[in-house]
Amino acid sequence: MASDFENPMYWRKRFRSETAFEWLTPSSTFIDLLAPYLDRLDPQASEILHLGSGTSDLHNHLRRSGFLNVTNIDYEPLALERGQQLERKAFGDVKTRYRVADVTKLEPPAEPKCRLVVDKSTADAVSCGGDEAVAAMAERIHGCLDKKSGVWISMSYSDSRFGVGRVRELFHVGVVSTVPIPKRLESDPDIAHWCYELSPKEA
Numbered sequence: 001m002a003s004d005f006e007n008p009m010y011w012r013k014r015f016r017s018e019t020a021f022e023w024l025t026p027s028s029t030f031i032d033l034l035a036p037y038l039d040r041l042d043p044q045a046s047e048i049l050h051l052g053s054g055t056s057d058l059h060n061h062l063r064r065s066g067f068l069n070v071t072n073i074d075y076e077p078l079a080l081e082r083g084q085q086l087e088r089k090a091f092g093d094v095k096t097r098y099r100v101a102d103v104t105k106l107e108p109p110a111e112p113k114c115r116l117v118v119d120k121s122t123a124d125a126v127s128c129g130g131d132e133a134v135a136a137m138a139e140r141i142h143g144c145l146d147k148k149s150g151v152w153i154s155m156s157y158s159d160s161r162f163g164v165g166r167v168r169e170l171f172h173v174g175v176v177s178t179v180p181i182p183k184r185l186e187s188d189p190d191i192a193h194w195c196y197e198l199s200p201k202e203a
């Protein structure tokens, strides 16, 4: 990834013209991977944190699945404006929440703690700021999650996104699935995106 991806100014400039874009995988694919985790939640009660929402329509897929208690978080206000536009276009109104915040500085919510945190390529963008930035993101997410039943699901292009020592201290890291990238030529190498499950260890 270009090292600019950890820089808010890069995203601000990009979102001036970008109104809808999906990183790595369409949300229709990601929502299928999330289905077993959504099945465990009460759609009315459980808050879902969608980190680095960008101009993705993942929140619309969550809403279609009955989840309105979704908080879309991005540090670039224009991304949240785009998210609201996408939601209004799909449903005629805006019911999910939008919050400007840096995921490396997230404040833990008041009880009850969150049971599902999702990100699609946001940890990848954060990783351009180095291992400390990924560790800070992991620490903040750990603080937000219910330690018994909470989980962070992260889609990444990297097969070693969560090798960082501090992340391993805080989370049990597993791979939910790999999503192969379609080849243009038969001779192209096998490349996949990685969907991780991170379950918080007790602090």
Ligand SMILES: C[S@@+](CC[C@H](N)C(=O)[O-])C[C@H]1O[C@@H](n2cnc3c(N)ncnc32)[C@H](O)[C@@H]1O
Pocket (backbone or CB within 6 Å): 005, 006, 011, 021, 022, 023, 024, 051, 052, 053, 054, 055, 056, 073, 074, 075, 076, 079, 101, 102, 103, 104, 119, 120, 121, 122, 124, 125, 126
């Ligand atoms: C690679 S894009 C992914 C966007 C979207 N999740 C998708 O799948 O299309 C990364 C997103 O994370 C946001 N982002 C990057 N670093 C962030 C940080 N430290 N705090 C909050 N948002 C961040 C960017 O503004 C951008 O919207």
